[in-house]
Amino acid sequence: MDKKLAILFIFSAALAMEAVFDSVGAEPVEDKQALLDFLDNMNHSPHLNWDENTSVCQSWRGVACNSDKSRVINLRLPGAGLSGPIPPNTLSRLSALEVVSLRSNAITGPFPDDFSNLKTLTSLYLQFNKFSGPLPLDFSVWNNLSVVNFSNNSFNGSIPSSITNLTHLTSLVLANNTLSGEIPDLNIPSLQDLNLANNNLSGVVPKSLLRFPSSAFAGNNLTSANALPPAFPPKPPVSHLAKKSKGISEPALLGIIIGGCVLGFVVIAGFMIVCCYQNADTDVQPVKSQKKKASVKTESSGGQDKNNKIVFFEGCNLAFDLEDLLRASAEILGKGTFGMTYRAALEDATTVVVKRLKEVTVGKRDFEQHMDLVGKIKHGNVDAVRAYYYSKEEKLIVYDYYQQGSVSAVLHGFLDTYTVLEVANGSMLLHVHYAGRGGEGRNSLDWHTRLRIAIGAARGIAYIHAQHGGKLVHGNIKASNIFLNSQGYGCISDIGLATLMSPIPAPPMRATGYRAPEVTDTRKATHASDVYSFGVLLLELLTGKSPVSSTEGEQVVHLVRWVNSVVREEWTAEVFDVELLRYPNIEEEMVGMLQIGMACAVRIPDQRPKMPDVVRMLEEIRRGNTPNLASTESRSEASTPTPRAAGTPTTVQQ
Missing domain, CATH: 1.10.510.10 (Transferase(Phosphotransferase) domain 1)
Known part of the structure; x- marks a missing residue:
């Protein structure tokens, strides 16, 4: 009986150790293949060390996994020499992604339609690329998004009103594109950072956005009266200043001018006399001081x-x-x-x-x-x-x-x-x-x-x-x-x-x-x-x-x-x-x-x-x-x- 128990114990321990080794060596195989498919279809930097024989979670540059190494959750490839359009059915298979940063590359083409599958996204950085075409129509599919930066691209069309549904949004940067139309009423209490500068936007800035500085709307076709928030008041009326100036007669004004000139001449003359004495003292003094011993x-x-x-x-x-x-x-x-x-x-x-x-x-x-x-x-x-x-x-x-x-x-x-x-x-x-x-x-x-x-x-x-x-x-x-x-x-x-x-x-x-x-x-x-x-x-x-x-x-x-x-x-x-x-x-x-x-x-x-x-x-x-x-x-x-x-x-x- 004791022998059977011992064998059973050893067998159980072996199974447990096998499970441990399996978990340690676990790899998100499907996510890894999706990334390889993405890389195979794009030009990229040779420093991108993605190899099918190495661990995607432990070795691949720009990739981070969750705690149990079962899914890829972060993809950060700024300045990685990526060019061309994003291949379809590649990154969209990484359904657990939370952060995507592809900024400062040369990615072209429209915004990928299949990114709608990335429903767990919290941050999306696509700035400084060559994207074109309209923005995604339905932002509500990413209800966890907190940061959106699409600046410095060639996106056109209007700003979708569906952005209002992003109740966790803290930063929205769409500057330096060719967006047109009116600015939707983005009444999002969590929004702290907004930049829509240098587009072709027109119309009135919504009241909900007047809390942001005027620089957030610069370089558009917005009228100054609509674009400037209350923190920038208009200049005082010229007519009001003109009325005050009429209260001084011409002889009095002439006397003031002559008196001011005389006073100014006296002040300048006195200043020149003082400066001459000071300069003379400065020029002579170092010669005298050379005879004295330097001390603290x-x-x-x-x-x-x-x-x-x-x-x-x-x-x-x-x-x-x-x-x-x-x-x-x-x-x-x-x-x-x-x-x-x-x-x-x-x-x-x-x-x-x-x-x-x-x-x-x-x-x-x-x-x-x-x-x-x-x-x-x-x-x-x-x-x-x-x-x-x-x-x-x-x-x-x-x-x-x-x-x-x-x-x-x-x-x-x-x-x-x-x-x-x-x-x-x-x-x-x-x-x-x-x-x-x-x-x-x-x-x-x-x-x-x-x-x-x-x-x-x-x-x-x-x-x-x-x-x-x-x-x-x-x-x-x-x-x-x-x-x-x-x-x-x-x-x-x-x-x-x-x-x-x-x-x-x-x-x-x-x-x-x-x-x-x-x-x-x-x-x-x-x-x-x-x-x-x-x-x-x-x-x-x-x-x-x-x-x-x-x-x-x-x-x-x-x-x-x-x-x-x-x-x-x-x-x-x-x-x-x-x-x-x-x-x-x-x-x-x-x-x-x-x-x-x-x-x-x-x-x-x-x-x-x-x-x-x-x-x-x-x-x-x-x-x-x-x-x-x-x-x-x-x-x-x-x-x-x-x-x-x-x-x-x-x-x-x-």
């Missing part, structure tokens, strides 16, 4: 310092003088556009970064005023200026030191040099020791680190643009001016130095790649040119390539032009750094950042987004959402780089 002088702000002492800003707990700085052992961090940068180790073990400026053309007063302005900027993503020194011979700026180095050094590697500065008989001696070279120092940056770098730098630039009444510009955004703060986010340095320097007609090759095409004088940078430079930085993070490089045949390759050419040929996946391809399920996020970078780096300044919009879109990527590029003032297709603004197609040329 702590100031609350960067005001005038008549003795050419180091000026420390409020909140800085450093204490050293010029001789301490010159005696410090230092490492060359880089030779940039505006001078040499050192890491200085002081005798009290304090480590700072010192930038030694060259070609400063402004006078002492203008220099101090600028330093006072940037020294007051306190933000977690802006490298704080701790102190500065100004004399006729030397202009130094002191910053915090970041242990991890610049983004350029981490991403590309750098020439590692060690240098010792000494003061001997009043002159500076420079000893340089070369310890390493080139890309050998390159570290691999994972995707989340690159995303945090981009988000942090964007926040810092947006904050800089908001200072001084919106008049402050960075002017020299590049990877070597961005560092990683203690939280691993990007931190921007070297604020506004371009305004202090003489124009640089021929900057270093790499710096040229960051410069916006409209900038011919480095002192006249704008917010838009900063956005362009930041766009180049995003492309640099995505590709791992320098903004400008040369091939073996000495051919110069500009990163922006190269990215546009690759994307234009519908091989978007080819632009990404091979280091990033090791990380699963980030294709959607990478393509999202690629679209943002290309939108920032368009040739026409007015088509570039503003930095607050860039911050918002990057943070949407971090939250796992799709950035809504169509809702910004600048739009750029990732599948074909032809951004559209106000319904007018514009070809990007770099």
Whole structure:
């Protein structure tokens, strides 16, 4: 009896183990075949590693299954080089699909009729393709849909009123198509994001949609009275202003004008006299101060310092003088556009970064005023200026030191040099020791680190643009001016130095790649040119390539032009750094950042987004959402780089 029980127990255990192995090795066979049929009938990127001999749930890029591996529920293939119409009876067999993202490809043809079989869909991303024809007539078959993005295609016809039945809808983006007719009354309480811009819509905007900004309806045939919500009131009547002006007689008006001119002349004359005395004092003072020994002088702000002492800003707990700085052992961090940068180790073990400026053309007063302005900027993503020194011979700026180095050094590697500065008989001696070279120092940056770098730098630039009444510009955004703060986010340095320097007609090759095409004088940078430079930085993070490089045949390759050419040929996946391809399920996020970078780096300044919009879109990527590029003032297709603004197609040329 015991023997029979033992045999029965072993047999039961074997059956149980077999069931376990069967469940572990389970594959959604029918779904797998449907995906293979889909792929066999479309052009696609060679990086799409779908193989019938590998696990669809564990190995296939862009595919995710449910918890028991019985069905495919997510399909994300952004920028996968897909072209041609979607083959019928392929994706429609994946009846458990919840998320479909085929954005940033070159898919043509009408919206697939058999998608009506995908009744469990919650998110449908088809933007930046070449779809044509009408929208699906009956949206109610997808009653769980929360996100619909069909923007930047060639859909025509009217907007179906059946969209109203989508009671869970939170985002509807149909911008940059050729839709016509009136806007239906989409009274959907859950709807939070709407964009119907740049179509051929006409008529009246329904009252239920007036809660959305006017930009959601721009570029259509809607009348301004109907298209503008109450938040944008009309201009005051001209007649009312005219009546007020009639109350002043002509003689009184003439007297006011003459009196104003006389007063203005007196004010200008007084101002010129004061300026002459101040300039004379400024020109003479540095000569007198050279006879005095430099010493520490702590100031609350960067005001005038008549003795050419180091000026420390409020909140800085450093204490050293010029001789301490010159005696410090230092490492060359880089030779940039505006001078040499050192890491200085002081005798009290304090480590700072010192930038030694060259070609400063402004006078002492203008220099101090600028330093006072940037020294007051306190933000977690802006490298704080701790102190500065100004004399006729030397202009130094002191910053915090970041242990991890610049983004350029981490991403590309750098020439590692060690240098010792000494003061001997009043002159500076420079000893340089070369310890390493080139890309050998390159570290691999994972995707989340690159995303945090981009988000942090964007926040810092947006904050800089908001200072001084919106008049402050960075002017020299590049990877070597961005560092990683203690939280691993990007931190921007070297604020506004371009305004202090003489124009640089021929900057270093790499710096040229960051410069916006409209900038011919480095002192006249704008917010838009900063956005362009930041766009180049995003492309640099995505590709791992320098903004400008040369091939073996000495051919110069500009990163922006190269990215546009690759994307234009519908091989978007080819632009990404091979280091990033090791990380699963980030294709959607990478393509999202690629679209943002290309939108920032368009040739026409007015088509570039503003930095607050860039911050918002990057943070949407971090939250796992799709950035809504169509809702910004600048739009750029990732599948074909032809951004559209106000319904007018514009070809990007770099």
